[in-house]
Amino acid sequence: MPAMLTDVFRGHPIHLPHSHQPDFTSLRELPDSYKWTPKDDLLFAAAPSPPATGENIPLIDLDQPDAANQIGHACRTWGAFQIANHGVPLGLLQDIEFLTGSLFGLPVQRKLKAARSETGVSGYGVARIASFFNKKMWSEGFTITGSPLNDFRKLWPQLHLNYCDIVEEYEEQMKKLASKLMWLALKSLGVSEEDVEWASLNSDLNWAQAALQLNHYPVCPEPDRAMGLAAHTDSTLLTILYQNNTAGLQVSRDDLGWVTVPPVPGSLVVNVGDLFHILSNGLFKSVLHRARVNQTRARLSVAFLWGPQSDIKISPVPKLVSPVELPLYRSVTWTEYLRTKATHFNKALSMIRNHREE
Numbered sequence: 411m412p413a414m415l416t417d418v419f420r421g422h423p424i425h426l427p428h429s430h431q432p433d434f435t436s437l438r439e440l441p442d443s444y445k446w447t448p449k450d451d452l453l454f455a456a457a458p459s460p461p462a463t464g465e466n467i468p469l470i471d472l473d474q475p476d477a478a479n480q481i482g483h484a485c486r487t488w489g490a491f492q493i494a495n496h497g498v499p500l501g502l503l504q505d506i507e508f509l510t511g512s513l514f515g516l517p518v519q520r521k522l523k524a525a526r527s528e529t530g531v532s533g534y535g536v537a538r539i540a541s542f543f544n545k546k547m548w549s550e551g552f553t554i555t556g557s558p559l560n561d562f563r564k565l566w567p568q569l570h571l572n573y574c575d576i577v578e579e580y581e582e583q584m585k586k587l588a589s590k591l592m593w594l595a596l597k598s599l600g601v602s603e604e605d606v607e608w609a610s611l612n613s614d615l616n617w618a619q620a621a622l623q624l625n626h627y628p629v630c631p632e633p634d635r636a637m638g639l640a641a642h643t644d645s646t647l648l649t650i651l652y653q654n655n656t657a658g659l660q661v662s663r664d665d666l667g668w669v670t671v672p673p674v675p676g677s678l679v680v681n682v683g684d685l686f687h688i689l690s691n692g693l694f695k696s697v698l699h700r701a702r703v704n705q706t707r708a709r710l711s712v713a714f715l716w717g718p719q720s721d722i723k724i725s726p727v728p729k730l731v732s733p734v735e736l737p738l739y740r741s742v743t744w745t746e747y748l749r750t751k752a753t754h755f756n757k758a759l760s761m762i763r764n765h766r767e768e
């Protein structure tokens with residue numbers, strides 16, 4: 411049995427003062443510890459985003475015959491896209507949104523009963539990347555890896571079994587969808603399952619595992635100075651994000667700056683993670699993204715963070731490598747990569763890049 415995602419941070423404790431999490435609803439003013447300036451995050455601009463050019467990540471209908479090429483194009487240009495006709499039942503999206511709202515609506519003391527431990531992955535707390543910033547983020551999160559049963563029992567002594575069923579069903583659907591999307595994107599590069607050794611050796615989806623990240627961005631008294639979730643890339647192959655109908659997610663484009671991803675009811679946002687960037691030998695863009703907050707509406711999101719089993723080594727697909735197109739990255743497992751990210755944050759990708767001798 412390979413090491414599991416659950417154990418990935420065992421040797422990498424972080425100390426985050428979860429228990430000092432404020433009761434957001436009682437704050438009328440933004441405390442200084444939540445006021446971000448460009449100095450706190452080089453990517454943070456206190457000023458509003460530049461005038462919208464109308465350009466946005468594409469919305470792709472998976473029932474279209476041309477979906478593979480559209481997905482491939484979106485992965486190369488944006489590293490993100492939205493999908494419609496994805497086959498995930500609307501009722502299930504509503505259920506996971508309801509579960510998320512119910513979880514964050516619990517009293518702080520109850521949520522803290524399921525607090526994430528310093529060496530753990532699962533549980534309630536602030537995002538792990540918080541340790542790289544001096545200012546606090548205006549959000550709370552709950553991470554699920556493996557069975558949520560133990561944590562859910564503490565949160566909902568009565569209803570935990572129903573909620574476990576929803577999570578299980580949601581993860582099942584997301585797993586199928588994620589693999590479908592990955593193969594569609596690779597198809598656009600002329601790469602099929604036979605070209606990827608670990609996928610063709612492992613039957614079905616046994617090579618994949620995932621984490622589910624529930625996020626809550628409460629109403630904020632001074633949204634322009636606050637940050638919901640600081641700019642980052644995901645350490646995944648792909649991430650599939652469900653957002654409630656409140657805008658906040660922004661993706662970065664070198665030529666356009668921060669672009670807000672408008673919520674489209676019933677659709678899902680997909681983004682390329684660092685491992686897919688590596689697998690595609692740099693062709694697919696691991697998109698930098700962040701979440702902003704607002705003054706009138708609480709925002710919820712559910713991220714399905716999808717990657718390979720811990721014993722699988724990810725490296726550029728041989729078919730995309732040639733004497734001209736050298737492999738840009740050396741091989742790395744998800745576990746190794748998550749640990750590199752946990753120590754070096756946004757330098758992680760460059761640390762596994764191959765540097766050519768001149």
Ligand SMILES: C=C1C[C@]23C[C@H]1CC[C@H]2[C@@]12CCC[C@@](C)(C(=O)O1)[C@H]2[C@@H]3C(=O)O
Nearest residue numbers: 537538539553621623642644645715751
């Ligand atoms: C499987 C994963 C992926 C993790 C770590 C671990 C569990 C939680 C994920 C997130 C979710 C929130 C953003 C992020 C940047 C964070 O702080 O925690 C993600 C991180 C990553 O993509 O690196």
Ligand SMILES: O=C(O)CCC(=O)C(=O)O
Nearest residue numbers: 623625658659701711713
């Ligand atoms: O809430 C969002 O829109 C973004 C969440 C996110 O980036 C994450 O959980 O990794």
Ligand SMILES: [Fe+2]
Nearest residue numbers: 642643644699
């Ligand atoms: Fe993310």
